[in-house]
Amino acid sequence: MLIETLKTLFDRDLNRLRIEIELYTNEENIWKIDKNISNSAGNLCLHLMGNLNTYIGAEIGKTNYIRNRELEFSLKNISKAELIESIEKTKIVVATSLDNLTDKELEREYPILVFDNKTATGYLLIHLTTHLTYHLGQINYHRRLLDLD
Template identity: 65%
Template sequence: MLTETLKKLFNRDLTRLKSEIEAYQNEANLWRVDRGIANSAGNLCLHLIGNLNTYIGATLGGTGYIRNRELEFSLKDIPKQELIKMIEETTAIVRETLDQISNEQMNSEYPLFVFEEKTSTEFFLVHLTTHLTYHLGQINYHRRLLDGGV
């Protein structure tokens, strides 16, 4: 039951992420930082892609993805269409992985030690949805502030 809810939330918010990136009218603004904004929308997008591919795709789905977190915040000027493609691929990986998760796995300990204490897979996946939503809000604000529009 929770797995179905998580699939809907991840799909909803990754679809919104794609829409936010598509909504940038000036592609250069994806990489702009200004007015005390520390991270560009492009870098936050890369961070979300890296995060979900690591903690869902690689850890739970066995995709073999290897994360380079430093690059998520240092790469610049990746074309908008490439970011969109990466979001679409991540959406598919999240969906396919969650389709394979059993209730037993959800209730068991998450395979990686990420926080100060061990957590269940269920807890960690809920955390990942809130992490996605948090950065999605930052991207929306970044776009409206630095690129204009609604």
């Protein structure tokens, strides 16, 4: 049951991320920063894609994805269409990877040390849903504050 719940949450919030990116009326504003807003919506989107493709795709789905976290925050001016394509591909990776996961594997130790202490795979996946939602909220505020005509 937890796996189906996780799949539903990831799908819901990745769809919401796509909508947030689509809602930018001025594509250049996706990359805008201002005052105390140090991360653009575009960089947060790239960060989320790197995060999910690493911890779910590469480790659980065995996709061979190699993360370059630094680029997630330094790349600029990726087109809206490319960001949306990345979101759609990540949705497939997440769903496929979770489809191959068993309830027993949720209880096993996650193979990478992500926090100060080792955690169960299920714990890490729940963390990843909240991480996605946290940055999704930031992107929503970014758009409403900085996507001005």
